Amino acid sequence: AQKVTQAQTEISVVEKEDVTLDCVYETRDTTYYLFWYKQPPSGELVFLIRRNSFDEQNEISGRYSWNFQKSTSSFNFTITASQVVDSAVYFCALSDLATGSARQLTFGSGTQLTVLP
Amino acid sequence: KAGVTQTPRYLIKTRGQQVTLSCSPISGHRSVSWYQQTPGQGLQFLFEYFSETQRNKGNFPGRFSGRQFSNSRSEMNVSTLELGDSALYLCASSSEQGARSNEQFFGPGTRLTVL
Numbered sequence: 001a002q003k004v005t006q007a008q009t010e011i012s013v014v015e016k017e018d019v020t021l022d023c024v025y026e027t028r029d030t031t032y033y034l035f036w037y038k039q040p041p042s043g044e045l046v047f048l049i050r051r052n053s054f055d056e057q058n059e060i061s062g063r064y065s066w067n068f069q070k071s072t073s074s075f076n077f078t079i080t081a082s083q084v085v086d087s088a089v090y091f092c093a094l095s096d097l098a099t100g101s102a103r104q105l106t107f108g109s110g111t112q113l114t115v116l117p
Numbered sequence: 118k119a120g121v122t123q124t125p126r127y128l129i130k131t132r133g134q135q136v137t138l139s140c141s142p143i144s145g146h147r148s149v150s151w152y153q154q155t156p157g158q159g160l161q162f163l164f165e166y167f168s169e170t171q172r173n174k175g176n177f178p179g180r181f182s183g184r185q186f187s188n189s190r191s192e193m194n195v196s197t198l199e200l201g202d203s204a205l206y207l208c209a210s211s212s213e214q215g216a217r218s219n220e221q222f223f224g225p226g227t228r229l230t231v232l
Contacts, residue, residue, distance in 0.1 A: 033219060043205055043225060043226045043228070044223055044225045045223035046223075047220060047221070047222055050220050095219060099173065103148055103150055103173075103221060104150070104173050105160075105162060106162070107160035107161075108159075110160075
């Protein structure tokens with residue numbers, strides 16, 4: 001069965017600090033996809049990134065970067081020089097083919113990030 | 118392109134009633150998935166529709182149902198509402214084609230309160 005663990009329930013940082021959100025996943029499939037979503041107070045889930053299991057290359061997008069390590073089944077997300085607007089709940093998610101659809105996402109419990117001015 | 122739209126945004130019902138929520142996917146997207154978000158259970162997959170057919174279903178009772186129309190718009194229905202059905206219901210759409218076929222884009226959600 002698939003499982004996504006986000007052990008950090010809440011993180012609070014001061015603006016301009018770097019912060020890393022942890023994500024550990026479990027799946028028996030060799031083909032799977034990992035995602036990060038941001039949920040601001042408005043409630044809408046905002047897509048941030050998708051990685052497939054065959055691409056372990058780390059990715060950087062502006063202040064955001066992602067570290068994918070299959071050896072530790074982790075897909076961590078780092079925000080550099082955090083800003084108040086980064087305050088939100090961040091979800092890590094997994095999809096694989098065992099569920100019958102690559103579009104069925106299994107979400108972690110989320111990490112509430114608060115960036116203080 | 119316009120994003121995923123969901124109506125209504127807020128809804129208050131009483132126990133035993135039924136409710137219908139609507140979702141319009143991004144233009145050109147034919148896959149629509151529904152998720153329930155509650156403080157206790159988090160985000161859970163309800164079902165996925167593609168070309169008017171339910172392709173996958175999560176672990177929810179039969180009171181939860183859905184359908185998809187030929188224009189890809191989708192509705193979900195919850196009958197005999199229970200207090201525990203109070204949640205944010207999120208709809209997501211995705212394209213079926215290409216390397217990004219399982220990137221899902223979510224709507225703003227419908228917040229259902231059952232009294």
